Amino acid sequence: MHNRPSIKDIARKAGVSPSTVSRALAGSTRVSRETRERVQAIAAELGYAPSVAARSLVTGRSQTFGVITPTSDPYVAAVMQGVESACISAGYRLLIASTGGEPAREIEAVRLLLAQQPDGLIVLSSRAGAAYGSILPRLDAPVVFINSWHEGERVFSIATDNEYGGWLATRHLLDLGRRRIAYLGGPEKGRSHRARAAGWRRALAEAGVSFDPDLLWPADGSIEAGRLAVERLLAGPAKTRPTAVFCYNDLSALGLMAEAQARGLTIPGDLSVVGFDNIPFAAIAHPPLTTVDQRKREMGGLAVETLLAALRGEPVASIHLRGELIVRESAGKA
Amino acid sequence: MHNRPSIKDIARKAGVSPSTVSRALAGSTRVSRETRERVQAIAAELGYAPSVAARSLVTGRSQTFGVITPTSDPYVAAVMQGVESACISAGYRLLIASTGGEPAREIEAVRLLLAQQPDGLIVLSSRAGAAYGSILPRLDAPVVFINSWHEGERVFSIATDNEYGGWLATRHLLDLGRRRIAYLGGPEKGRSHRARAAGWRRALAEAGVSFDPDLLWPADGSIEAGRLAVERLLAGPAKTRPTAVFCYNDLSALGLMAEAQARGLTIPGDLSVVGFDNIPFAAIAHPPLTTVDQRKREMGGLAVETLLAALRGEPVASIHLRGELIVRESAGKA
């Protein structure tokens, strides 16, 4: 259709210069109240919308935040909601790139986003770890990592205290009398996976249970990984089978529960299960899943606030949040 | 930091003009192979990344697609994955705005996105319906609606044949011998909700079951709505209770099953349930949920292909996809 109206069109129609229009639209006091209102009226009438491209070209800011997400599970979706609502109320737009969960594509995604020159970057559940070492310093936009941990000049992190969460979950299982407690792992490279494992080991150690490497099951946090774990569970002789499993996340816990039940195991009778995240499905699982809550929306909101503060040059710091244990029925009655 | 290198920096270092650099980087044949390679080498060395702002200012294209999503459930997440992967392989970036499921915010979100001048727009599960009437014609970017239906000059739709799906689900229930079949609805304004209800009614009519408005339960497709529906289910005398419910989506079906079981009902013994969407959790529900599949990723991919084709000026058309019934156990054995 006709080209979109520009500031010049307004200027012509209002009989002033483009500069004045720009100032009037920005609400500058350096322009008389009268012309300001006239210009604004004309702008509205013409359906004027500023060209973000032109604006960011000159200001050097894009009013945009970039987000890198792995493939979107309910956990990610929840923190994204926090990110989104905080962004729009701050007047920022959101540019997203997803990695499909592959570390290799993650750093590629960062490059892609960077080309758009976002004013800040949010990285969710990074699995690329060290690969950021080379890219972070070259960056002039602030970055915040959610659920993985990096710190630096203008890089911050927001994370659940995973070690504590892992400890909490395991502790609960121990309190219920379980001793052979397996840990069904998450993405190998993920910081959160390692921290949860560490919490598990610490709780075990504190309870005087010696560490058995056979109970550390590598997995990736998917539903499917949970199902597959049942093979391993059933592999050994019944006597030495674990009587409980703490899962990296609710997704794999749910998969594990479903498959275990399909194989005839009762939960929590034969096997106690606890998850991590507290996604919506945890509450309606059968039985309802005991899990460690993460304050997901809050983390998302904090991430953008951190970016905003960093952009304003205010001092900011990384944050550790503690989630609480949500006791339901999958581990046994409390 | 130092400012990002521009095309001029490369030009200076390579001893050529900015124009040549631009052409060399674009791979134009109008520049000698030798200089082209030299320029590209220097660009790589300097870590050059083009300014999208500048580029879109002159070309009038942003190489960006905008997406409007309601709040992100597993269904939405799945189609988004299709959208994302298609986008990145086409070299487009993705700008998203979410509405929190509120129709009012939806049209606001569109405005926000439009300000960024995306080359195309994708609207997921719109609930704003008629509100688009005024905005669509003023738009010069092509638009595609997923899972709602609009058509026009440059506006297309990709949707599951919801009427057919509703018919399929109800038909299945009927085949299992159920006669009193309720329909637990979705978002009131949603096109898909109405179509599924229509399919339900048609199957009922074809089977000679007279329509009972008391079995059309308004809801919104959330887990919570599913739980709440159990109240209604249990409200009447046991004799006249529905023996099956077809749910707008898996989310509400899952909520309903969990709550019904908590109240002592057996599924599918006392109550048959079928959902819609086939989200990952449907397979591991207890019992596994019979549902109508939607080709979610495919829809996402088709949406961006449609946009791409429209942008190239090729003739394109809206698409109806048919999903199949996935028979599991929640309705009874097939």
Added chain:
DNA sequence: AAACTATGCGCAAACGTTTGCACAACGTCG
């Protein structure tokens, strides 16, 4: 040898803003 055609490159305009600076008009103060 003249007349073309390719090939490779540079000039300069244009895209739509923002913003430092200059300037005019009009007080106001000493």
Added chain:
DNA sequence: CGACGTTGTGCAAACGTTTGCGCATAGTTT
């Protein structure tokens, strides 16, 4: 009445690209 501040406006540069056009140089055809 001159110096000076205020207020409102315009000029022009700048942001980093892309691209039509022109101009050499070299090669090819008559």
